[in-house]
Amino acid sequence: MRILWVLPYLPWPTTSGGKTRQYHLLRSLAARGHRITLLVQSKSSLDTPIQTALEPFLERLIVLPRRSLRHPVTLLSALFGPWPLLTVVNGLSAPLQARFSQLLEETWDVIQIEHSYSFQPFDRLLRGQSFVLTEHNLESSLGAATYDRFPGWLTFFVRFDQWRARRWENQVFDHASRVIAVTEDDAVAMRQLTQTPVDVVVNGVDTREFAAVQRDAASQRILFVGNYEYAPNKDAVQWALDEILPLLWRRCPQARFAIAGYALPQDWAELWPDSRIEWVGFVPQLTELQARSAVFFAPLRHGGGSKLKVLEALAAGLPLVSTAQGVSGLPLVDKQEYCAGETPEELAAALAQLLEDPHYARQLAVKGRDYVRDHHDWQIAAAQLEHVYQQLPVKDSSACV
Numbered sequence: 546m547r548i549l550w551v552l553p554y555l556p557w558p559t560t561s562g563g564k565t566r567q568y569h570l571l572r573s574l575a576a577r578g579h580r581i582t583l584l585v586q587s588k589s590s591l592d593t594p595i596q597t598a599l600e601p602f603l604e605r606l607i608v609l610p611r612r613s614l615r616h617p618v619t620l621l622s623a624l625f626g627p628w629p630l631l632t633v634v635n636g637l638s639a640p641l642q643a644r645f646s647q648l649l650e651e652t653w654d655v656i657q658i659e660h661s662y663s664f665q666p667f668d669r670l671l672r673g674q675s676f677v678l679t680e681h682n683l684e685s686s687l688g689a690a691t692y693d694r695f696p697g698w699l700t701f702f703v704r705f706d707q708w709r710a711r712r713w714e715n716q717v718f719d720h721a722s723r724v725i726a727v728t729e730d731d732a733v734a735m736r737q738l739t740q741t742p743v744d745v746v747v748n749g750v751d752t753r754e755f756a757a758v759q760r761d762a763a764s765q766r767i768l769f770v771g772n773y774e775y776a777p778n779k780d781a782v783q784w785a786l787d788e789i790l791p792l793l794w795r796r797c798p799q800a801r802f803a804i805a806g807y808a809l810p811q812d813w814a815e816l817w818p819d820s821r822i823e824w825v826g827f828v829p830q831l832t833e834l835q836a837r838s839a840v841f842f843a844p845l846r847h848g849g850g851s852k853l854k855v856l857e858a859l860a861a862g863l864p865l866v867s868t869a870q871g872v873s874g875l876p877l878v879d880k881q882e883y884c885a886g887e888t889p890e891e892l893a894a895a896l897a898q899l900l901e902d903p904h905y906a907r908q909l910a911v912k913g914r915d916y917v918r919d920h921h922d923w924q925i926a927a928a929q930l931e932h933v934y935q936q937l938p939v940k941d942s943s944a945c946v
Contacts, residue, residue: 636665728874
């Protein structure tokens with residue numbers, strides 16, 4: 546198939562779950578013989594490493610710059626426009642609209658738009674056209690995950706923006722030929738908003754890459770990975786350091802907490818100066834860090850979808866301690882495939898149990914790795930996406946789409 550794939554960010558480097566998903570799905574589809582043109586609006590510029598990573602499996606890579614967050618168009622539209630805040634930030638781009646219009650003069654088997662919040666420039670152009678929309682989260686339902694940095698006096702704006710987001714989601718979902726969710730739970734919620742068929746394409750893992758990882762049970766190292774431009778990851782670390790790790794250290798004083806990922810706040814090391822905290826930051830090769838860890842910890846309280854960091858940890862054979870939010874969308878069984886907890890006391894006790902009982906930790910690790918291999922390899926996700934494409938309306942061969 547000839548696919549036009551549209552993204553509001555560059556999928557390399559894979560510094561977030563969304564970017565990781567995009568990179569591996571694009572690569573997997575290209576390996577299956579599909580020809581892909583990737584149209585990107587990005588706040589970061591296209592450089593040689595990005596080109597080297599992406600261009601080998603793309604027919605074309607087209608990157609347009611995104612305007613500044615403080616641009617008058619963004620500020621005024623955010624306050625007075627009919628679109629939600631994220632849509633304003635990623636939309637209202639005449640250059641992007643013009644380039645997309647040019648591309649529509651060509652013939653496409655599939656047009657795939659990622660995120661409803663990126664859809665505004667294409668709204669008018671795709672009226673009556675067949676396209677697939679992937680929605681990683683229901684943005685209108687994220688609540689604190691989206692608006693946690695807003696002061697209390699902006700409560701009215703937050704409620705207004707949530708209303709705009711739900712209205713926009715309804716509109717975009719209804720225009721699409723198929724909507725794709727990443728979990729069945731999200732799909733159920735989306736089906737309540739639209740008559741458009743909603744399919745599931747799971748988040749995945751390159752299971753072969755992680756299969757060789759052997760964790761270091763004696764390290765006492767607890768690992769967390771996240772993109773700290775995303776508020777739920779910041780909240781998870783802050784909650785862990787303020788309330789959970791102090792309880793664990795009373796029972797396991799040698800335990801270490803390694804905090805890895807992109808955009809690690811520089812002031813955290815000063816706020817939490819304990820030497821048992823390892824400020825790792827972004828690492829290009831996650832398997833090396835996983836191999837030096839004993840447990841993966843996902844103390845997430847906000848967010849949506851399924852968490853790639855959790856799937857990658859399970860694929861690497863790391864036993865998992867997590868809240869319900871950390872394993873959202875994953876039918877994992879507590880005490881068989883991971884350890885569950887919701888309070889600081891429960892989570893600290895679960896971490897201590899895995900550090901103190903290597904046999905139990907190994908059992909969980911084996912079960913977790915088996916689950917990911919059987920249900921979340923990227924080849925499984927790519928096959929699910931191809932199945933969605935096969936459900937699209939058959940086009941007149943003489944028509945340009």
